[in-house]
Amino acid sequence: MKALxxxxxxxxxxxxxxxxxxxxxxxxxxxxxxxxxLNKNLETLTKQLEKYNRQATQKTGNPIVRNRGDIKTxxxxxxxxNPTDEQIIExxxxxxxxxxxxxxxxPDDIQVTLLKKIxxxxxxxxxxxxxxxxxxxxxxxxxxxxxADKKAALKHLPQVPDLIKPIVQHGWTEEAKEGFxxxxxxxxxxxxxxxxxxxxxKTPKDRSRLIELYETGKDTSRLYSLISxxxxxxxxxxTDNAWKNHRYAQDWIKANYAKYAAMVGNLDxxxxxxxILARNSYMSNNTDNNITLVMLxxxxxxxxxxxxxxxxxxxxLYFDEKEKTFKVREK
Numbered sequence: 001m002k003a004l005x006x007x008x009x010x011x012x013x014x015x016x017x018x019x020x021x022x023x024x025x026x027x028x029x030x031x032x033x034x035x036x037x038l039n040k041n042l043e044t045l046t047k048q049l050e051k052y053n054r055q056a057t058q059k060t061g062n063p064i065v066r067n068r069g070d071i072k073t074x075x076x077x078x079x080x081x082n083p084t085d086e087q088i089i090e091x092x093x094x095x096x097x098x099x100x101x102x103x104x105x106x107p108d109d110i111q112v113t114l115l116k117k118i119x120x121x122x123x124x125x126x127x128x129x130x131x132x133x134x135x136x137x138x139x140x141x142x143x144x145x146x147x148a149d150k151k152a153a154l155k156h157l158p159q160v161p162d163l164i165k166p167i168v169q170h171g172w173t174e175e176a177k178e179g180f181x182x183x184x185x186x187x188x189x190x191x192x193x194x195x196x197x198x199x200x201x202k203t204p205k206d207r208s209r210l211i212e213l214y215e216t217g218k219d220t221s222r223l224y225s226l227i228s229x230x231x232x233x234x235x236x237x238x239t240d241n242a243w244k245n246h247r248y249a250q251d252w253i254k255a256n257y258a259k260y261a262a263m264v265g266n267l268d269x270x271x272x273x274x275x276i277l278a279r280n281s282y283m284s285n286n287t288d289n290n291i292t293l294v295m296l297x298x299x300x301x302x303x304x305x306x307x308x309x310x311x312x313x314x315x316x317l318y319f320d321e322k323e324k325t326f327k328v329r330e331k
Contacts (some may be wrong), residue, residue: 031209070098079117083123088118092129094139099136111136120146124155130160138162142169142237156184161193162256173199177206183222184213201226215242221256228260234263236312241268257285262296265319270296270326274310279304297326 005084045174077094080087080162118126123145129137136142138160145153147167157163164183165177177200184190184197201207206229206277214223217237228235243261246254255276261269277284277293284290290301299306310317316329 005224065231069102069109069111074096074114077114078116085122085214087124088122094127095136096129096134105135105139107139109136109139111113112139115140116143120144123149123156124151127152129154130156142166145170148204154179159187161187161190164193164196168196168199168297181213184217184223186218188219190217190219191222194220194226197223197226211238212237213288216245219253221246221253221260222258224256227263233261236266239264240266240269251283255280258293259289263292263324265321266316267314267319267326271310271314274303274307278307295325 008025008300053294074095075097077091081092092115095114099111119141120143126137126144141160141162142165145163147170150170153163153167154176157167157176161180161183164176164180167173180193180196180200183193187193190253197210199299201210210223211227211230211233214220214227217223221242224239227233227238237274239257239261243254243257243266246257248254249257253271258269262273277289293299293301293303293306297306299309314329317326318329319325320327
């Protein structure tokens with residue numbers, strides 16, 4: 001925003017200079033209008049920034065503080081050359097201690113780089129840390145799983161779905177099938193696992209199990225993109241079942257189930273999805289969601305406006321199967 005203010009100030013100076021050196025009153029008038037419009041645009045952007053700042057504030061009124069761990073301490077942590085098992089455990093524990101309180105995680109965090117230095121062959125040692133659901137350790141897993149870690153990787157897969165990536169990379173998919181399905185059934189945060197589901201669709205039975213997992217798994221909405229490509233299935237029935245089974249889940253889980261049911265014509269699911277977006281600004285500001293909103297309703301991507309449109313026309317809304325959009329039935 002500061003850059004925008006500087007740009008606006010520079011433009012005003014430029015306009016003033018032009019006006020004093022030009023004898024053309026019309027040009028001066030046009031420049032004045034342009035600067036007035038620029039000021040209005042700047043004011044609008046300022047209001048939008050203030051709105052986003054408010055949305056990033058907790059209900060207590062305290063701004064959200066992004067904590068990435070104790071960076072200074074992390075920078076001093078070193079893994080000895082040819083470390084013993086005890087030294088590896090101590091190394092991981094130090095990283096874990098310096099990470100306490102962290103609330104923002106990313107694959108390029110320094111902790112991930114540090115953990116990757118351990119290398120493959122020690123997965124069984126990391127058992128206690130795997131059960132802690134460490135984000136950083138999960139990001140580092142592809143660098144920590146080698147051929148010698150096969151037994152440990154397959155053992156932990158049902159509790160650690162992110163292990164599926166190195167498991168697939170090593171070609172252990174057949175042996176991992178049951179553990180993979182168990183992970184999808186019982187675990188949350190299965191985004192990575194769902195991405196690898198295509199490796200478990202070899203037989204009609206496998207595909208049926210994935211459909212069942214989409215309908216009943218704790219957090220499997222991301223299977224939709226794969227399941228929607230299956231032939232000879234009743235996609236509307238499947239998405240309806242999945243949405244109904246997750247209606248009382250937390251918003252961040254059930255949002256996509258409602259969305260996908262709405263995309264094939266479920267009016268109640270559409271209302272549920274709109275309500276979720278209205279309650280959660282981070283979802284309504286998502287580009288993919290906004291595009292889907294416009295496609296499904298033909299309205300602007302302002303969630304409050306769309307929800308108002310829905311409530312006003314609910315009794316007259318129908319789903320156009322050909323155009324895949326909800327329309328208001330004419331009298």
